[in-house]
Amino acid sequence: MDSTTVFALFILAAILTSTAAVKPQGGDFITSSCKITRYPDVCVSSLRSYAASLEAKHSQSELVKAAVIVSLANARNTSAWAVTLSKSSKSLSKIERSALKDCVENFGDTKDQISQSLAELKHLKRGTFKFQMSNMQTWMSAALTNEDSCLNGFQAARNGRVKMLVQGRVQNASKLISNALALVNNLASTAGYRKLL
Ligand SMILES: *[C@@H]1O[C@H](CO)[C@@H](O)[C@H](O)[C@H]1NC(C)=O
Ligand SMILES: *[C@@H]1O[C@H](CO)[C@@H](O)[C@H](O)[C@H]1NC(C)=O
Numbered sequence: 001m002d003s004t005t006v007f008a009l010f011i012l013a014a015i016l017t018s019t020a021a022v023k024p025q026g027g028d029f030i031t032s033s034c035k036i037t038r039y040p041d042v043c044v045s046s047l048r049s050y051a052a053s054l055e056a057k058h059s060q061s062e063l064v065k066a067a068v069i070v071s072l073a074n075a076r077n078t079s080a081w082a083v084t085l086s087k088s089s090k091s092l093s094k095i096e097r098s099a100l101k102d103c104v105e106n107f108g109d110t111k112d113q114i115s116q117s118l119a120e121l122k123h124l125k126r127g128t129f130k131f132q133m134s135n136m137q138t139w140m141s142a143a144l145t146n147e148d149s150c151l152n153g154f155q156a157a158r159n160g161r162v163k164m165l166v167q168g169r170v171q172n173a174s175k176l177i178s179n180a181l182a183l184v185n186n187l188a189s190t191a192g193y194r195k196l197l
Helices: 003-021 029-034 040-046 048-057 060-088 094-122 126-153 161-189
Strands: none
Touching: 029 040, 029 048, 029 060, 029 161, 040 048, 040 060, 040 161, 048 060, 060 094, 060 126, 060 161, 094 126, 094 161, 126 161
């Protein structure tokens, strides 16, 4: 090894060491927690109404609970909206009507799956923590899949107003569910119960 190489390795080692030593910004609990999600900006803004309490407590389980509640509220809204649309609009094509009917069913399942996750979150216990987290991972993944199924049903529909509206709603709902799932996964993998219970 010549001296240049040794020097380069020394610099590299120094950089790696200093990077490892940098801690995440402690100040903003929500922002740093949301970094692990796929849509961090959506994550931060969706939790805004919980900011005061979350920043005060710094509890991962409270944060996950808030994210699940937000995704449930949105899923309920989206579901109610789809029901109204499927009933009210006489201008739906046959394909749109049938796709929308499937979406309404899928959204119903999504609501149930997120509700079950929320119920589980409300009574996390040390002894059953892993099992409970695994249930939640299954349900939140299924909830996400149901949103995808809705979109898939619309693939054959023409690119009209209805399809655009549904896609917009579903994409928003999916982002919230995806983020909640990422936070659930994180809580599960960090054996969060030691910190939170
Ligand atoms: C539900 O929908 C209404 C009207 O579309 C909207 O004003 C409200 O903010 C929505 N709530 C959620 C949680 O998405
Ligand atoms: C999706 O979310 C964005 C950001 O919150 C919002 O501005 C937009 O109106 C939403 N779209 C639909 C179709 O709900």
